[in-house]
Amino acid sequence: MQIDTVEKGQLMIVTALGGPRETRARLIDLGFTPGTPICVLSRSHESIIVKVRGGRIMLNNLLASNIEVEQGQEKGGLYSGKFQSKYCFGR
Numbered sequence: 001m002q003i004d005t006v007e008k009g010q011l012m013i014v015t016a017l018g019g020p021r022e023t024r025a026r027l028i029d030l031g032f033t034p035g036t037p038i039c040v041l042s043r044s045h046e047s048i049i050v051k052v053r054g055g056r057i058m059l060n061n062l063l064a065s066n067i068e069v070e071q072g073q074e075k076g077g078l079y080s081g082k083f084q085s086k087y088c089f090g091r
Contacts, residue, residue, distance in 0.1 A: 003067040004048060006040050009088050011072035013037055019066035030057055032067055039088035051088060 006012055014036045017024045031053040032038070039051040048064045050057055 001069060002065050003038070003040065003050070003069050004043075004061055004064050006069060008040050008042060011037060011039050011088055012069035013072050014067060015070050016068040017066055018068065023063065023066050027063070027066065030059075031055070037072055038067075038069065041088070 003012065014032050014034050016034060017027050017032060036052060041049045041051055041056060043049070045061075047058050047060050050059065050064075
């Protein structure tokens with residue numbers, strides 16, 4: 001599924017990046033690599049704010065639509081995969 005369809009506060013794992021090579025390179029530079037946990041913090045009609053690698057990044061919806069994700073899984077207690085995950089809102 002694409003990140004632009006994910007509910008706020010849900011832990012997801014990046015599975016693939018789409019789009020042209022320049023778009024994929026930009027997303028990788030921002031920290032979106034396959035296997036990376038991310039969380040949607042907020043969204044609007046034009047943009048989405050996600051937590052990735054401890055930082056918050058705002059992407060326009062067109063760029064965000066190139067990020068493929070899957071539901072987070074329990075891995076040693078780090079990723080709960082539950083709505084309102086501690087990863088998403090913890091420090």
